[in-house]
Amino acid sequence: MSGILTYALHYKGEFNKNSLGAVSEAAKLAKELGTEAHAVVVGDDVTDELAGQLGNYGAGKVFYADAPVGIAQPVVDVMAKLIETGGYSYALFGGGLLGFEIGAGLAARLGGGVTMEVTAVKAQDGKLVAERPILQDSAIVDVDYAGEPGVIIGRLNAFEIAESGGSAEVEKVDVELSAFSTRATVVQRGEQRGADVNIEDAELLVGGGRGLGKAEGFKLAEDLADALGGAVAATRAVVDAGWYPYAAQIGQTGKTVAPKLYLAVGISGAIQHKVGMQNSENIVAINKDPNAPIFEFSDLGVVGDLNKIVPKLTEAIKAKKGG
Numbered sequence: 001m002s003g004i005l006t007y008a009l010h011y012k013g014e015f016n017k018n019s020l021g022a023v024s025e026a027a028k029l030a031k032e033l034g035t036e037a038h039a040v041v042v043g044d045d046v047t048d049e050l051a052g053q054l055g056n057y058g059a060g061k062v063f064y065a066d067a068p069v070g071i072a073q074p075v076v077d078v079m080a081k082l083i084e085t086g087g088y089s090y091a092l093f094g095g096g097l098l099g100f101e102i103g104a105g106l107a108a109r110l111g112g113g114v115t116m117e118v119t120a121v122k123a124q125d126g127k128l129v130a131e132r133p134i135l136q137d138s139a140i141v142d143v144d145y146a147g148e149p150g151v152i153i154g155r156l157n158a159f160e161i162a163e164s165g166g167s168a169e170v171e172k173v174d175v176e177l178s179a180f181s182t183r184a185t186v187v188q189r190g191e192q193r194g195a196d197v198n199i200e201d202a203e204l205l206v207g208g209g210r211g212l213g214k215a216e217g218f219k220l221a222e223d224l225a226d227a228l229g230g231a232v233a234a235t236r237a238v239v240d241a242g243w244y245p246y247a248a249q250i251g252q253t254g255k256t257v258a259p260k261l262y263l264a265v266g267i268s269g270a271i272q273h274k275v276g277m278q279n280s281e282n283i284v285a286i287n288k289d290p291n292a293p294i295f296e297f298s299d300l301g302v303v304g305d306l307n308k309i310v311p312k313l314t315e316a317i318k319a320k321k322g323g
């Protein structure tokens, strides 16, 4: 069998969007290759019913295993066994930190090739070819695989979700975990602020940057977004600093948005940020530096201290809405 095996991550009985995109992509590619798309789900709370849901995204068969979720090595054990016994040619991941770690571990374990940050995959001459942006996204390279398995790790949400209306055969598998795979355990799962907000669908976005000063400074952006009925987005600088979750990052290495209003607060407007929000219908920027690049592509610019302006703006919007 030369099929594709896709890892699907779930939490509290729901698959994440990124994984559903990967399962859908695998189904599309398998059809083009004339092979099969199967999926694997790992966790101590997986049921036949949950695993079977992936049939609706094109998986013909779904394996599930009772193993710890949230750390990479147990999943590598499960996938390595399935690939060795099932003879899959490719393993596909939707991306995200766990996907990167599992995919890289799997390639190392099985001696396969791995490509990360993949934005598209095509079937060519009976093989899969991954497209990967390089040189700060200024060029795309085609990557194919010399050996098996070819591990393809998508950029977060790169693959589109497609419901097929199909159903999947479900099989529970028992996999003996390697001794080293159980040395790490998940002690606690934390929730990041804003991670549940789908900024790509928000019509009004308040983007917060380093000008907010510290993580707590995001309260100003959140209050403003609440008053507007919108969501909060962030620059990479603040995500890297741990002030806001990656799920909210806009730009070259984050999400691309096109809301009706993008209100940039304390954001300089670096090119890598601009590429993720430049298609917004209206861009308003608040920045204390009149020479900040963001003003070059804003419809309206306010020069001043955001700590003074944003609370007043929030109050004014609330007053207008209330009155």
Ligand SMILES: Cc1cc2nc3c(=O)[nH]c(=O)nc-3n(C[C@H](O)[C@H](O)[C@H](O)COP(=O)(O)OP(=O)(O)OC[C@H]3O[C@@H](n4cnc5c(N)ncnc54)[C@H](O)[C@@H]3O)c2cc1C
Pocket (backbone or CB within 6 Å): 136, 208, 209, 210, 211, 212, 234, 235, 236, 237, 238, 249, 250, 251, 252, 253, 254, 255, 265, 266, 267, 268, 269, 270, 271, 272, 273, 276, 286, 287, 288, 289, 292, 304, 305, 306, 307
């Ligand atoms: C390969 C690569 C990929 C990248 N990908 C991304 C990406 O996806 N997304 C992204 O955003 N960046 C990305 N970056 C980083 C990018 O180059 C910038 O460093 C980043 O966008 C800057 O974030 P910032 O605007 O929050 O911070 P800064 O550039 O530090 O700007 C802060 C702004 O706040 C203003 N300010 C400060 N205090 C106040 C105040 N009290 N009132 C009003 N204004 C104030 C300042 O004048 C300044 O303009 C990437 C960089 C590289 C090299």
